[in-house]
Amino acid sequence: MRRVTTRGAAGNSTAKSGAVDWIAAGLAGLLLVSATACAGPGTAPAAAPAPVASAAAPAESPTPAAEGGTPDPGTSDGAPSQQPAAASRALDVLATIPVKGRAPKTGYSRDQFGQAWADVDRNGCDTRNDMLRRDLTALALKPDTRDCVVLSGILNDPYTATLINFLRGTNTSPAVQIDHVVALSDAWQKGAQQLTEAQRLAFANDPLNLLAVDGPINQQKSDGDAATWLPPNKSFRCDYVARQISVKAAYGLWVTKAEHDAMARVLAECRDTTTPAGQAAPAPSEPQPAPPPAVAPAPAPGVAPPSASTAVYYANCAAARAAGAAPLRAGQPGYREQMDGDRDGVACE
Incomplete structure (x- = not known):
C-alpha cells in the first residue's frame, strides 16, 4: 500500500506538472493571438529593440566636402564650406x-x-x-x-x-x-x-x-x-x-x-x-603659357639708339634712380628690357 501510494503521488505530481505546462503554453498562445489581433491585419510583428547605445546615437550627417566626402547635392551641405566674409565698415x-x-x-x-x-x-x-x-x-x-x-x-x-x-x-x-x-x-x-x-x-x-x-x-x-x-x-x-x-x-x-x-x-x-x-584681374583669352619677351619698341624720334661704345650700365632700377637717370627710355644709355617690366619702352617708371 505504501508503494502504491508513493507511485500514485509521483504520477499525480507528474500529471499536475504536465497540466501546468499545458495551461502555460495555452495562455502564451492566447496572448500571442490577442497581441496579433490587436495589432491589426497586415502589421508586421514588432522587431526586437535595438541596443541602447545604437538607439541613442544621432543619425550620421554627410561628410563635408572639405573633409574629402561628397555631400548630397540636394541638401544644404553641398554649399561651399567657406562663404565670403561680409563687407566690414x-x-x-x-x-x-x-x-x-x-x-x-x-x-x-x-x-x-x-x-x-x-x-x-x-x-x-x-x-x-x-x-x-x-x-x-x-x-x-x-x-x-x-x-x-x-x-x-x-x-x-x-x-x-x-x-x-x-x-x-x-x-x-x-x-x-x-x-x-x-x-x-x-x-x-x-x-x-x-x-x-x-x-x-x-x-x-x-x-x-x-x-x-x-x-x-x-x-x-x-x-x-x-x-x-x-x-x-x-x-x-x-x-x-x-x-x-x-x-x-x-x-x-x-x-x-x-x-x-x-x-x-x-x-x-x-x-x-x-x-x-x-x-x-580679367583673364586674357585662351590662357596659355606666358609668351616670350617682346622685342623692345623702337626708340622715340630724335633719340639716338645706343652705340656699341656706350658703357652705361645700371644693375637695377635702384641704381638708375640713385644716379638720377630714371626713368630710362628705350634708346637711352643704360636702358635694358629686363628693367622695363611692362615692355612699354620706359624703364624704372
Whole structure:
C-alpha cells in the first residue's frame, strides 16, 4: 500500500506538472493571438529593440566636402564650406590696425618687392596690362598677345575725376600709371620689412592695392600716406582711404598716429563706407603659357639708339634712380628690357 501510494503521488505530481505546462503554453498562445489581433491585419510583428547605445546615437550627417566626402547635392551641405566674409565698415577695420611710429627707410628699394609688374597670377599677362584692361574702357588690344597688351583706352581717373585718353608709346604711356594705393616705401616703413620676399611680391602686384590713375598726379603723391596726400577728387577720398585700410589690414601693416587720425577724419563724413574686397584681374583669352619677351619698341624720334661704345650700365632700377637717370627710355644709355617690366619702352617708371 505504501508503494502504491508513493507511485500514485509521483504520477499525480507528474500529471499536475504536465497540466501546468499545458495551461502555460495555452495562455502564451492566447496572448500571442490577442497581441496579433490587436495589432491589426497586415502589421508586421514588432522587431526586437535595438541596443541602447545604437538607439541613442544621432543619425550620421554627410561628410563635408572639405573633409574629402561628397555631400548630397540636394541638401544644404553641398554649399561651399567657406562663404565670403561680409563687407566690414572701414572705421571698424581701422580700429584693429596697430598704431606705431614709422620705421627707418634703411634698406628700401623697389627690388625688395620683386620684379616690377610680374605675372604673379600666371595668366600670361603682366600686372600693368592686367590693371589697364581692368580699369580702362574702349580698349584696343595688340594683336597676337591673347588680348593682353593694351594699345589704347579711356581712363575715368578716380584721383582727378577726369577722362584721360591712354595711348601706348614711349612718350605717351606715362600719362596713365598704375598706382600702389599703399606705396611700397610707405609699406616698407610700416611692417613690410617683416614680410617674406613672396609676400612682398604679392603685395606689389595685388589688384586690391593697384589703380590705374593720372600719371602726373601719381608722381605728385609719391610715397605719401593719408596724412600727407589725398586725391584731389574729394568724392573719392572715402573709397581711397577704405582701400588703404583694407590693404594694410590684409598684410599686417600698421599706421602712424597722424595717418590714423587723417583716415578717421575722412571716414567721419562717410561712416558706413566698407572696405573693398579683392579685385581679380580679367583673364586674357585662351590662357596659355606666358609668351616670350617682346622685342623692345623702337626708340622715340630724335633719340639716338645706343652705340656699341656706350658703357652705361645700371644693375637695377635702384641704381638708375640713385644716379638720377630714371626713368630710362628705350634708346637711352643704360636702358635694358629686363628693367622695363611692362615692355612699354620706359624703364624704372
